[in-house]
Amino acid sequence: MTESATNRTPQVPRKIRVGIVFGGRSGEHEVSLTSAQGIMKAIDRNKYDVVPIGITKEGRWIAGNDPMSSLKAGETASGNQAIQVPLELHRGAQDDSGEGGSVRLDSKTLDVIFPVLHGPHGEDGTVQGFLDLLGVPYVGAGVMASAVCMDKAIAKQVFLAHDLPILPYRVFLRRVWDKQPQQVVAECEATLDYPMFTKPANLGSSVGINKAHCREDLFAGLTEAALYDRKLIVEQGIEAREIEISVLGNDDPIASVPGEIIPSRSFYSYAAKYLDDASDLLIPAPISADQTGRVKHLAVQAYTTVDCAGMARVDFLMDKATDEIWLNEINTIPGFTPISMYPKLWEASGIGYTELIDRLFQLAIERHEDEGRSVTPFDVSKAT
Ligand SMILES: Nc1ncnc2c1ncn2[C@@H]1O[C@H](COP(=O)(O)OP(=O)(O)O)[C@@H](O)[C@H]1O
Numbered sequence: 001m002t003e004s005a006t007n008r009t010p011q012v013p014r015k016i017r018v019g020i021v022f023g024g025r026s027g028e029h030e031v032s033l034t035s036a037q038g039i040m041k042a043i044d045r046n047k048y049d050v051v052p053i054g055i056t057k058e059g060r061w062i063a064g065n066d067p068m069s070s071l072k073a074g075e076t077a078s079g080n081q082a083i084q085v086p087l088e089l090h091r092g093a094q095d096d097s098g099e100g101g102s103v104r105l106d107s108k109t110l111d112v113i114f115p116v117l118h119g120p121h122g123e124d125g126t127v128q129g130f131l132d133l134l135g136v137p138y139v140g141a142g143v144m145a146s147a148v149c150m151d152k153a154i155a156k157q158v159f160l161a162h163d164l165p166i167l168p169y170r171v172f173l174r175r176v177w178d179k180q181p182q183q184v185v186a187e188c189e190a191t192l193d194y195p196m197f198t199k200p201a202n203l204g205s206s207v208g209i210n211k212a213h214c215r216e217d218l219f220a221g222l223t224e225a226a227l228y229d230r231k232l233i234v235e236q237g238i239e240a241r242e243i244e245i246s247v248l249g250n251d252d253p254i255a256s257v258p259g260e261i262i263p264s265r266s267f268y269s270y271a272a273k274y275l276d277d278a279s280d281l282l283i284p285a286p287i288s289a290d291q292t293g294r295v296k297h298l299a300v301q302a303y304t305t306v307d308c309a310g311m312a313r314v315d316f317l318m319d320k321a322t323d324e325i326w327l328n329e330i331n332t333i334p335g336f337t338p339i340s341m342y343p344k345l346w347e348a349s350g351i352g353y354t355e356l357i358d359r360l361f362q363l364a365i366e367r368h369e370d371e372g373r374s375v376t377p378f379d380v381s382k383a384t
């Protein structure tokens with residue numbers, strides 16, 4: 001073959017190798033599996049090669065032929081294999097091919113990772129920090145924004161500093177609650193009205209969250225929240241409509257149409273989220289054009305204030321009596337099944353599920369490249 005003939009040979013572009021990480025130690029393990037299955041089914045296989053990576057409920061990372069089946073079959077970690085640093089991923093129990101070996105988790109093997117994980121040890125910056133150390137681009141917020149959004153007490157301080165509208169609240173350390181419960185309750189009653197919401201600062205899925213209508217409820221609610229966290233939040237409760245918006249992008253994010261959730265219970269509790277299957281989603285939310293404009297604006301402001309990246313769902317509470325809008329929280333890894341609010345809102349805004357996944361991978365790679373532009377070593381000779 002002549003040299004010119006060689007040059008004419010069409011080059012097939014290499015597919016982008018994506019790791020989809022799912023499962024994990026949080027109470028939302030099963031939601032994560034459903035989201036990851038949706039993503040793996042919809043992803044454009046002409047463009048992406050998919051490497052599924054599962055994390056068992058004990059925290060063991062597995063990869064191989066079919067880690068999804070392994071997790072669904074309830075594979076558990078055994079002995080000293082539990083919670084190891086997953087630099088080399090062991091093949092799943094379902095792998096009976098007899099082949100040995102493992103999958104390396106690094107930037108030579110994977111071009112980008114989608115951590116489809118919720119709650120602590122998934123959405124809180126820990127996995128993001130680990131992926132930073134490996135040098136692999138990943139979908140969604142980085143360490144700092146993930147950690148801030150996971151801690152409701154810190155997130156509120158950041159929102160307050162930027163004049164974003166949040167409901168009045170108090171934060172107490174568990175140590176103070178244990179020693180001086182009467183003073184804690186007195187401070188709440190002096191500054192807030194019933195009903196109040198009691199919450200652990202770091203959790204999600206409404207776990208440990210209760211509505212207190214009276215002093216007795218407040219004692220019970222704080223006692224329960226203290227089971228889950230060393231920081232406790234008491235917040236002014238309102239009769240609220242739940243308005244949510246999807247945000248997409250890095251430095252120049254865009255907001256979807258807003259949606260509304262009609263919970264099956266008196267508030268959007270754990271049972272209403274995961275047990276009842278009866279909460280309704282209204283897309284777009286039946287609110288005025290002015291209100292839509294305001295929540296979209298606030299959603300993008302909140303997102304940029306905490307320096308989110310890739311995606312986040314921004315949740316609001318709208319006072320049923322006054323229509324006033326309050327920022328509730330930012331979820332940096334929202335539910336991502338094809339019928340979840342985050343992708344549904346984008347679908348209603350003109351970005352389908354498969355295209356959304358594609359955009360998220362591109363945003364992850366762009367952000368990684370942008371970070372790579374920063375000079376890291378400090379040149380002492382240039383010090384002034
Ligand atoms: N201040 C409040 N007033 C009225 N409802 C609230 C308030 N805070 C929380 N809720 C209700 O509790 C649910 C869960 O609270 P949230 O702070 O969103 O915690 P999580 O991170 O677990 O979703 C909300 O979706 C809403 O239904």
Ligand SMILES: [Mg+2]
Nearest residue numbers: 205206315329
């Ligand atoms: Mg919430």
